[in-house]
Structure formats: structure tokens, C-alpha cells
Amino acid sequence: MFTYKTTIKLHETDAAGLLFFSNQFKLMHDAYEALLESWGFGFAVLLLKKDYFLPIVHAESDFKAPLFVGDRITIEVKIAKIGNSSFTFSYTLCDQNKKVVGTGKTVHVTVDKKSRTKIPLPPDMRTTLKKFA
Amino acid sequence: MFTYKTTIKLHETDAAGLLFFSNQFKLMHDAYEALLESWGFGFAVLLLKKDYFLPIVHAESDFKAPLFVGDRITIEVKIAKIGNSSFTFSYTLCDQNKKVVGTGKTVHVTVDKKSRTKIPLPPDMRTTLKKFA
Amino acid sequence: MFTYKTTIKLHETDAAGLLFFSNQFKLMHDAYEALLESWGFGFAVLLLKKDYFLPIVHAESDFKAPLFVGDRITIEVKIAKIGNSSFTFSYTLCDQNKKVVGTGKTVHVTVDKKSRTKIPLPPDMRTTLKKFA
Amino acid sequence: MFTYKTTIKLHETDAAGLLFFSNQFKLMHDAYEALLESWGFGFAVLLLKKDYFLPIVHAESDFKAPLFVGDRITIEVKIAKIGNSSFTFSYTLCDQNKKVVGTGKTVHVTVDKKSRTKIPLPPDMRTTLKKFA
Numbered sequence: 001m002f003t004y005k006t007t008i009k010l011h012e013t014d015a016a017g018l019l020f021f022s023n024q025f026k027l028m029h030d031a032y033e034a035l036l037e038s039w040g041f042g043f044a045v046l047l048l049k050k051d052y053f054l055p056i057v058h059a060e061s062d063f064k065a066p067l068f069v070g071d072r073i074t075i076e077v078k079i080a081k082i083g084n085s086s087f088t089f090s091y092t093l094c095d096q097n098k099k100v101v102g103t104g105k106t107v108h109v110t111v112d113k114k115s116r117t118k119i120p121l122p123p124d125m126r127t128t129l130k131k132f133a
Numbered sequence: 134m135f136t137y138k139t140t141i142k143l144h145e146t147d148a149a150g151l152l153f154f155s156n157q158f159k160l161m162h163d164a165y166e167a168l169l170e171s172w173g174f175g176f177a178v179l180l181l182k183k184d185y186f187l188p189i190v191h192a193e194s195d196f197k198a199p200l201f202v203g204d205r206i207t208i209e210v211k212i213a214k215i216g217n218s219s220f221t222f223s224y225t226l227c228d229q230n231k232k233v234v235g236t237g238k239t240v241h242v243t244v245d246k247k248s249r250t251k252i253p254l255p256p257d258m259r260t261t262l263k264k265f266a
Numbered sequence: 267m268f269t270y271k272t273t274i275k276l277h278e279t280d281a282a283g284l285l286f287f288s289n290q291f292k293l294m295h296d297a298y299e300a301l302l303e304s305w306g307f308g309f310a311v312l313l314l315k316k317d318y319f320l321p322i323v324h325a326e327s328d329f330k331a332p333l334f335v336g337d338r339i340t341i342e343v344k345i346a347k348i349g350n351s352s353f354t355f356s357y358t359l360c361d362q363n364k365k366v367v368g369t370g371k372t373v374h375v376t377v378d379k380k381s382r383t384k385i386p387l388p389p390d391m392r393t394t395l396k397k398f399a
Numbered sequence: 400m401f402t403y404k405t406t407i408k409l410h411e412t413d414a415a416g417l418l419f420f421s422n423q424f425k426l427m428h429d430a431y432e433a434l435l436e437s438w439g440f441g442f443a444v445l446l447l448k449k450d451y452f453l454p455i456v457h458a459e460s461d462f463k464a465p466l467f468v469g470d471r472i473t474i475e476v477k478i479a480k481i482g483n484s485s486f487t488f489s490y491t492l493c494d495q496n497k498k499v500v501g502t503g504k505t506v507h508v509t510v511d512k513k514s515r516t517k518i519p520l521p522p523d524m525r526t527t528l529k530k531f532a
Contacts (some may be wrong), residue, residue, distance in 0.1 A: 009429050010442050011288065013281035015180055015335050017446075020277045021189045021239075022162065025155035030408050037469065043409050044469035047148055047416075056154045060193035069281050070436065070443035106154075142296050143309050144419045148412035148468050150313075155410065163275050170336065176276050177336035180283075202414050203303065203310035281446055287455045287505075288424035295421065313414055322420040326459035372420075 002038065002077045002132075004031035010069050019067035025059055028091045028104045031075040035089075039128050052122055053111045057086070061104035065095070072096045079133040085110050085118050087129055135171065135210045135265075137164035143202050152200035158192055161224045161237050164208040168222075172261050185255055186244045190219070194237035198228070205229045212266040218243050218251050220262055268304065268343045268398075270297035276335050285333035291325055294357045294370050297341040301355075305394050318388055320374045323352070327370035331361070338362045345399040351376050351384050353395055401437065401476045401531075403430035409468050418466035424458055427490045427503050430474040434488075438527050451521055453507045456485070460503035464494070471495045478532040484509050484517050486528055 006027060014020040036042050046054065067073065074094045081088040086109045093102040112119045121129070139160060147153040169175050179187065200206065207227045214221040219242045226235040245252045254262070272293060280286040302308050312320065333339065340360045347354040352375045359368040378385045387395070405426060413419040435441050445453065466472065473493045480487040485508045492501040511518045520528070 007433075007436075009425075010280045010282070010432055011286045011425055011428065014276045015176070015279035015281070015283045016186060016188075016276070017281045018188075020162075021192055022155050022158035022277065025158055025192075026408075026410055029153075029155065029410065033409055033468075034406075037406075042469045043148070044467055047468070053149060055149075055151075055199075056196055058193070058195050059154055059158075060191070062191050063189055066188070068443055069432075069446070070441045140300075140303075142292075143299055143413045143415070144292055144295065144421065146414035147409045148414070148416045149409070150414045153410045159275075159277055162277065166276055166335075167273075170273075175336045177334055180335070201310055202299075202313070203308045281442070282452060282454075284454075286428075287458055288421050288428065291421035291424055291458075295419075309414070319415060321415075321417075321462065321465075323462050324460070325420055325424075325462075326457070328457050329455055332454075 002031070002035045004034045004075045004077065006030065006073060006075070008067050008069050008071045008073065013069050017068070021061070021063060024061050024063065024093065024102050024104065027073070027075060027093070028061070028106065031077050031091060032089060032106065035077050039132070041125075041128065050122075051113050052119065052125075053113060054108045055111055056106050057109050058107040059105065061102060063102050065099060065101040067095065067101055073101065079129060080105065082121070082126070082129050082133060085120050087121070135164070135168045137167045137208045137210065139163065139206060139208070141200050141202050141204045141206065146202050150201070154194070154196060157194050157196065157226065157235050157237065160206070160208060160226070161194070161239065164210050164224060165222060165239065168210050172265070174258075174261065184246050185252060185258075186246060187241045188244055189239050190242050191240040192238065194235060196235050198232060198234040200228065200234055206234065212262060213238065215254070215259070215262050215266060218253050220254070268297070268301045270300045270341045270343065272296065272339060272341070274333050274335050274337045274339065279335050283334070287327070287329060290327050290329065290359065290368050290370065293339070293341060293359070294327070294372065297343050297357060298355060298372065301343050305398070307391075307394065316388075317379050318385065318391075319377045319379060321377055322372050323375050324373040325371065327368060329368050331365060331367040333361065333367055339367065345395060346371065348387070348392070348395050348399060351386050353387070401430070401434045403433045403474045403476065405429065405472060405474070407466050407468050407470045407472065412468050416467070420460070420462060423460050423462065423492065423501050423503065426472070426474060426492070427460070427505065430476050430490060431488060431505065434476050438531070440524075440527065449521075450512050451518065451524075452510045452512060454510055455505050456508050457506040458504065460501060462501050464498060464500040466494065466500055472500065478528060479504065481520070481525070481528050481532060484519050486520070
């Protein structure tokens with residue numbers, strides 16, 4: 001389990017006074033980026049040095065409680081599934097009182113950068129995912 | 134069925150060269166706002182004049198093909214379900230060649246502004262949804 | 267003069283109820299992208315086919331009146347200056363009542379894609395800018 | 400002087416591979432929010448408990464070097480000016496090698512929430528700004 005902490009920013013809220021729903025997905029991705037970074041697979045490395053992409057083919061979220069500007073949240077990231085050429089992360093967002101305010105999931109596939117076709121999980125990625133799972 | 138047209142902007146893409154995934158949700162919401170506007174229920178009216186909110190409690194998307202800056206897309210919005218105190222919209226995104234590039238769903242509940250509790254669909258909302266469905 | 271029309275989206279507002287200030291810059295860039303597109307220099311062409319970038323080295327805005335979700339705005343884009351290796355666009359944002367709600371400026375330089383150094387305005391760009399000015 | 404640290408996220412970059420220019424303004428505001436928070440004037444307090452707003456009437460930025468996803472940056476915030484009914488913050492963004500990559504400024508006015516008119520700096524705000532300057 002990986003934990004990412006952040007604070008809700010004003011630009012992440014909308015005129016209804018709360019976090020705009022698509023920003024929960026953005027925050028989940030921020031947590032995922034920090035997780036990859038902690039593995040030495042940060043996006044700078046992925047984009048410049050790896051010969052594969054990890055595009056998201058499915059994403060979903062449940063929104064359980066409103067979030068306000070200044071709220072300090074924690075996002076827990078877990079591996080939900082490791083497939084042949086895909087993997088799934090699950091996310092749990094908690095507020096400063098440890099109340100679950102949202103959950104989510106992203107499904108990623110591994111795609112070859114040149115051919116732009118789906119490939120089996122590259123060994124370095126598979127090893128890292130298994131160690132973490 | 135309601136149709137919304139837009140063009141992918143540079144700020145909606147990321148360093149991988151494609152539409153950033155959470156921006157598909159944002160674009161779906163833009164289409165939903167245009168739909169409400171066409172009903173005379175635009176967000177300005179909703180926020181200032183109505184005594185209920187329509188928060189999203191669940192959202193999901195499938196990403197079927199990459200989108201680039203400048204791509205002209207069409208988003209079709211349909212009502213997938215009308216419940217007692219909730220309704221669901223479904224979205225289909227097509228590129229300029231009418232190829233489906235993404236699909237999605239948002240589930241909304243009706244919440245009383247003062248009590249912040251779930252209420253049955255207000256009559257004006259129910260009537261409008263039924264007429265459209 | 268080039269004119270771009272758009273509607274303020276919910277995600278462009280914040281919990282203070284108005285357009286978040288940095289989104290005026292984003293909207294100015296949307297107008298600039300539409301202008302380039304109208305010239306046949308859209309960002310897809312720029313990024314894939316041209317051997318130069320047009321990065322922004324300076325940007326500024328004045329905010330003259332608040333904008334709400336649903337407001338229909340018009341952005342006028344003009345060329346304020348054509349230099350040796352730079353050009354400046356100016357922007358005027360008006361609301362549905364033709365009231366000026368904001369103004370802005372972006373200064374762009376021409377940079378060679380390979381060497382990443384400043385170069386004189388490429389002939390195709392200079393010709394296009396002059397025709398428009 | 401106040402210092403705010405953050406990491407460039409994928410969604411803050413664009414298809415040209417770098418930080419999208421308007422996101423420098425967004426990051427400057429994130430730093431400003433953290434500064435207010437450190438004073439006990441965070442936006443949650445401002446929006447719910449104070450009888451004034453602090454809207455931005457002018458903003459500008461210089462962009463001195465490109466920023467990539469994963470870059471760790473530091474934003475220094477200083478008070479550049481305290482006026483009768485306005486104040487100005489200046490920002491300096493540095494990368495992980497302490498190189499200045501951008502600078503900026505935001506000019507804020509104090510506006511009464513009810514009358515929506517400009518008012519002199521409220522005593523609590525003036526005292527806090529002076530202590531910090």
C-alpha cells in the first residue's frame with residue numbers, strides 16, 4: 001500500500017463550493033505518479049527511457065462525501081489486479097478525520113511505443129508490480 | 134439524444150501527447166452542462182434559483198482511442214436511467230471520422246440544498262428528464 | 267482581428283463562485299489555438315510538422331469584472347507586435363452584454379526544435395502574421 | 400519570505416512536453432493558498448468566515464526555462480507592495496538545481512462581500528501583511 005497526501009486547492013473546487021468531480025480522477029493520478037516515482041519509474045523516465053506506454057483504458061470513481069478547499073486528504077493506492085498485458089490500481093481517499101470520501105480504480109494496459117499495439121507486461125514492470133502487490 | 138461538439142485543446146493534452154484521461158470526464162460534464170442549458174436548467178440557474186443540488190456519486194469511462202490536440206469531437210448524451218432520487222447519463226465520444234473514441238457514465242442524486250440530504254427527484258427535474266428520455 | 271466564442275464551464279469556476287483567474291489565461295490560449303487553426307497552423311501541425319516551437323515567455327492579464335458559469339464570452343485576438351524572433355498577441359474578453367471583463371497579452375518567441383535556441387521568425391510564420399496584422 | 404514545494408504533475412504538462420503556461424499561474428496560487436493557510440487565513444476561512452474577498456485584478460508571469468513532469472520546484476512568495484485597498488505578491492519559481500525557471504506577480508484588492516465594492520484593507524489583513532513584509 002502506498003500513501004499520498006495532498007490538500008484541496010481552490011482551483012480544484014467549483015462554484016457549487018466543492019471539489020469538482022473530475023478532479024478526484026486527477027488526484028488519483030497524482031498519487032499514481034508519486035507511486036511510480038517511488039519505484040524509480042516516474043513519468044519522466046517512462047516518457048523518455050521506456051519503450052512502452054501505460055495508457056488508462058478504464059477509470060471509475062465513487063464520490064462519498066464532499067471535499068472543500070483546504071481539506072487535507074490521504075490517497076491510498078493498492079494493486080487490485082495484475083493481468084497479462086494490463087494492471088489495475090485501486091484508490092481510497094480519506095479526509096483529515098480518516099473518513100472515506102471517495103474510492104476509485106484505473107485500468108492500465110501496456111502498449112509498445114513504436115507499434116502502438118498492446119504487449120505483455122514488460123519484465124521490469126511485472127517484477128515491480130509483483131513486489132508491491 | 135443531445136449532441137455537443139468541441140475541439141481538443143492543448144491544455145487538455147499531456148506530455149504523452151494525448152488527451153489526459155481525466156479530461157474526458159471534464160468534457161462529458163461540459164456536454165451535460167450544455168444539455169441542462171438547453172433545458173433552461175443551466176448551472177447558473179441551478180446554483181442560484183433551485184433548492185437542490187445534483188451531485189455526481191459515481192462516474193466511469195472507457196478510453197477506446199487516443200485523442201490529439203485539434204481533434205474535433207462529438208459527445209452524445211443520453212439518459213440511461215431515471216430512479217427515485219437519482220438519474221444516470223451515458224456519453225459516447227466520437228472523433229471527426231465518427232469513430233467511437235470513448236464512452237462514459239455519470240450517476241447523479243438529488244440533494245436538498247439546506248438539509249444536504251437526499252430527496253426524491255423534484256417534479257420539474259423529473260418532468261424534464263422524462264420528456265428527454 | 268479574430269473572434270473566439272465560448273461559454274464559462276463549471277470546472278473553470280471555483281468555490282468563490284467565479285472564474286478562477288488562471289483560467290482566463292487558458293481561455294486566451296484556446297482563442298489563440300483557434301486563430302492558428304484558422305491559419306492552417308493548428309497545434310497538431312505545429313507539433314508534428316514544423317521545426318520550431320512558439321513558447322510563451324511572458325503573459326499578463328487584467329481582470330475587470332467577474333465571470334459566472336454559463337456566461338457567454340467573446341475573445342478578440344489581435345497582433346500587438348511582430349519582432350525579430352518574437353510576436354505578441356493581445357486579447358479582449360467581453361461578456362454577452364459586450365462589456366469588457368478582462369484583457370491580456372502573451373509574448374511568444376520562435377525556438378528551433380532541435381537546438382532549442384531562439385531563431386528569427388520563420389518565413390511562413392512571418393508572412394502569416396503580417397497578413398493578419 | 401514563504402517557500403512552497405511541489406512536483407510537476409503529468410496533467411500540468413501538454414503535448415509540447417512541458418508545463419502548460421497557465422499552470423504556472425495555478426502553481427503560484429497554490430503557493431499563495433499555502434501562505435494564507437500558514438497565517439490562519441486559509442481559503443476555507445476566507446470564504447466562510449470573513450466579510451471580504453481578495454480577488455486578483457492583475458497577474459503576470461515570465462517563463463524562463465521549461466519544466467518537465469516530475470520536476471521538483473520551489474516557489475518563493477514575497478509581498479511586493481501593500482496599498483490602501485490592494486496588495487501585491489511576487490513569486491519566484493526555482494527547479495531542483497536552484498535555477499530560476501519563472502517569476503510572477505498577482506495584485507489583489509479587498510472587496511466587501513455584501514456590497515461587492517472595494518474597501519480599505521481590513522485591519523486583520525493589514526496587520527498580517529505588515530508582519531510578514
